[in-house]
Amino acid sequence: MQMNNEQFEKLLQNKKDQSFHFEKSEEEFLAEFLAATDRPAACDFRFLRRAALFAVAAGAAIFIWFSMKPEEPVVSPEVDLMTETLRLFAGDDVAVLFVDNDLVIGERTSDEHPENLLKVSLDENIELKIACANNDSISINSSNVYGNVIVSQSDSQTLVLDIDLLIQGRHINTKIPVERGVTKVEKNGLHS
């Protein structure tokens, strides 16, 4: 299609001259607009549909990602709690114990860092979590717990806990062998 400049300008003028008749007067148009502004904005269903599709796709992607992710080793929350508490009570002279999840602070005699995190079931419904060194002496003098825990290294693998505690009015006096490190011991002294 070859058009010279004059023909092209004429075509544009033709387009410009197109006349249309509008039914509504300006005032009618304005009244309609003002009435529409008083109505609450219409819900954009197209947007909602897209948002719903996106949410479903994102959910599926997250599900697939989690199902393909290799399982991480499970760390006992108690140990996490103990580690975090130790971090907060950073000094080596402070002993940190948990009696049934209640934090108890005592004193330590050892200069070594408390690298053993132990969980021991002492008696019916009493559970003790304790951070201690291989050779340690912990004394507690709080309102609910009173007494001492002596920790002695038996061999390269084993510690012996000599527990002499008054917990909520109950006297507990026992010796329990435990493995060094992060470990859990039931009340009869067997390793779990």
Add this chain to the structure above:
Amino acid sequence: VQDAIYKNIFAELIRSRLPLFRSVAVKIVNSSADADDVVQNALLRAWNKRRSFSGRREALSAWVVKIVVSESYNLLRKREREGNKLQRIVPVEQRENPLLPELDKAIAQLPELYRETVHVAILCDLSIEDAGRVLGCSANTLYQRIHKAKSMIREIMRRNANE
């Protein structure tokens, strides 16, 4: 109170600029009824975003023009999607001049900036200064855009004819 002020601003805008908005829309959609719908939708879109607008009133007019152009082309695309369900309205002038649909097609293929230039600065009865104010550019810039838009239209029409 704020909404009452905004209503006054929009009412003034409609009274002073409705012919321009209609003129822009009708030359794209080729139907006065559709053009009115397009302009209403554009104004409502601007109204819904009124709180984000803090410019001058002239800038509000330019903003609405841009929405009118984009809404008009949205309507054309919708018509195309619906195909046979809607008869495309062809005005008498277009039936008489077979090149007018080709011109519409070429304008639709322009980049947005030049499409707005054609609709506001060429096809509407506005002076260059007024069109520049509406499009937010100087008269000099607008002259350049008009020149570029025209040569692009001719090139597109030539290419379309060869396909």
